[in-house]
Amino acid sequence: MISSTFHFGRLLAAWLVVYIAFCIFLVESIFEHTEFGERDLGGYFVLLGFVLGLWVLSGVFSHIRRVRLVSGAVNSSTLSNRQRRQIEIPFEAGEAFDLIDAAIRELPGAVISESARDSLQVRAKVARIDPYGNSERGEGRVSNWALDHFGSRRNQILATVTPNGDEAGSVTLICEPEGAAWTDWFLVDHGTNLENAEAIVRAITRRVAERRRGEKARVRQTATEKELTVAKLNLLHAQVEPHFLYNTLASAQVLTRTDPARADEMLGNLIQYLRHSLPRTEDAPSTIGEELERARAYLDILKIRMGPRLQLQVDIPDALRGVLFPTMMLQTLVENAIKHGLEPKPGGGTVWILARQVDNAVAVTVADDGRGFTAEGGGTGVGLRNVRERLRLAYGSAASFSIVANFPSGVAATITVPNAVNSTVPEGVHHA
Structure with missing residues (x-):
């Protein structure tokens, strides 16, 4: 209320000063030689001043009313x-x-x-x-x-x-x-x-x-x-594939009666495979060397089952075995090579596991000479899509995955990751 009154008083005073000055000028400059006297003019000036005051009042009232509607408060700051x-x-x-x-x-x-x-x-x-x-x-x-x-x-x-x-x-x-x-x-x-x-x-x-x-x-x-x-x-x-575990145990059971030494070897490989496949509690990253041990245990079991139909060649330099590598990815590529490449092929074939350094990265390749990209040898592709997604989330554009036809037959799949040894694993990469 005080702010509104002061605002109105300030505007009215300003107009009043101007109006009085105007009246004085009008009286002294224009009407001093006319027949009108000061008393005659006074009534008109008062009436005009009253009208002017009403106009100022209406404008200020409208202004205050609108300020209250806009801000909900009326003070010197909002009225300005x-x-x-x-x-x-x-x-x-x-x-x-x-x-x-x-x-x-x-x-x-x-x-x-x-x-x-x-x-x-x-x-x-x-x-x-x-x-x-x-x-x-x-x-x-x-x-x-x-x-x-x-x-x-x-x-x-x-x-x-x-x-x-x-x-x-x-x-x-x-x-x-x-x-x-x-x-x-x-x-x-x-x-x-x-x-x-x-x-x-x-x-x-x-x-x-x-x-x-x-x-x-x-x-x-x-x-x-x-x-x-x-x-x-x-x-x-x-996840341990039920069919793989069932077939391995069934084969070991048969071998215990016919060839106990091979049965013992198969069970030892299965234990080694399970040891690398089950989750571990320590917060340690996996490496190419650890992933290779898992893949070897898996392939050694299959070699006992498949016999001479499965051959394995590994070429991974010792200097690269300590390079950090996402868990289960090498295993996924090896399983694809066996299931979709060598097992359906009469006579079997060979699986190659290779690693090489390319600039500041390491490329790990799993190749086979199996059936290759055929309708009979292809799978659902879920495992390979999972590899691509995990690499993207873990490394972004720093890692890559490619799969091409092998010559003269089969498939070669390559995972390329940054060459990181004894350092923090990129976010999203976990140990086995």
Whole structure:
């Protein structure tokens, strides 16, 4: 109430001073030699002053009413024609500039007069819309005449971004009439600059919230992908193919009656295979050497079952056996070579396991001379898709997987990973 009274009193006093000066000038310059006396003119001056006071009162009342509707509070700050805001944006200065620039452009009737990203400043002109739509009424005509002669029909906005560290920007926002500051003593903006300032703050808040929601969604998606990868990996760790285990135990049972020494060898290989396949509790990465031991145990079991139909050749330098390597991937390639390449082929064949260094990476290849890419020899491809997805999540673009036809027959699959020895495993790579 005090703020409203003071605001009205200030405007009325300013108009009163101008009106008294006008009356004095009128009396001394124009009417001093006429037949009208001061008493005759006094009545007219009082009446005109009363009308002027009513006009000022109606304008101030409308202004206060609109400010209350826009902000919900009436005080010296909200009643002012010129609004200033200090906004802290939790983004670096360039992103903060983009936010404020976009927010100003979305204002109805806004025209950007200058948008300088290097100096981090935005200047704009905004058409002042009559909130009451009374331009055809007398009050509107008087107000428009006052704006045309003393003020402006437009507001203006100046936004300056100040860098506040590497990850934050501070925005100084000024919304004001286009006219000179002295016009504030005579004219009101009906809360239009307050409305512009509040709209820009809301737009920035909304955009920051959208950015935060997007970041949280990406974090949740990444976490979900990692959890899915870990779940798939744990499934691979715990999974021992029922048919393979059943056939191995059945073969060992038969060999205990016919060839106990070979049965003992097969069971020893099965124990070795299971030891490498079951999850371990220690937080240690797997290596090419450890994965090779798992694959050897698997192939040694199959060699007892398949006999001379399966041959194995390994060429992995000792210097590369300590290179970090994702668990179960080599095993997956070996199993594919046996199931889809050699087992369906009459007479069997050979499996090659090779490793070589290529620049700062290591390429591990599993090749066979089996049936190759044929309808009879192909599988569902789930295992190979899993290899590709795990490599992507673990290494990004630093790792690759390729599978090509081998010459003269068969398939060669190659996994290429960074050459990392005795260092932290990339995120997503886990031990067996």
